[in-house]
Amino acid sequence: GAVVSQHPSRVICKSGTSVKIECRSLDFQATTMFWYRQFPKQSLMLMATSNEGSKATYEQGVEKDKFLINHASLTLSTLTVTSAHPEDSSFYICSQVRASTDTQYFGPGTRLTVL
């Protein structure tokens, strides 16, 4: 069964608004979660690493003030796309590492469309 959930699965918003995406661990605690972005017909690109109780670390080229990450508990990380623009339209996927298998499990993704 699913080990990672995301909410919402799909969101459409107007340009300039902010959108929050939740990523939840369903059956284990995760001190680290990852956020990826996937543009149409492209592969997944790592955006940032979310660390429970501390600041996220962002990959080069990803604006930390635009993509706010909060990892307030061991089972929840949130990504907020602030002042969204059409070019932010993408598929956002979170993932977690299960320590016992050292394997990354992905959430079902959130498709964001900014009009």
Added chain:
Amino acid sequence: EDKVVQSPLSLVVHEGDTVTLNCSYEVTNFRSLLWYKQEKKAPTFLFMLTSSGIEKKSGRLSSILDKKELSSILNITATQTGDSAIYLCAVDPQGAQKLVFGQGTRLTINP
């Protein structure tokens, strides 16, 4: 810059055929290579490879890593329509689980 390249980008075959998908990588360090299957939503884990020459198998799928050639292949035998998906190859270059993905191979199995 760490890079993962997959080929072919797209492949269409008939049910029952055997397919081989390729993945090559250039990374500063190497810890593991992973294969994922992505249908409409998020990728699902298939294999993790760390050692060269050791085949991993799961049903009709198998995969092997060649560290000398910096590459891996994913084989699917007796393909079924349910195998239609995008197959992603990823490398964990630093051992920090910060995966670098290839572009994916879009596999279509026609009945």
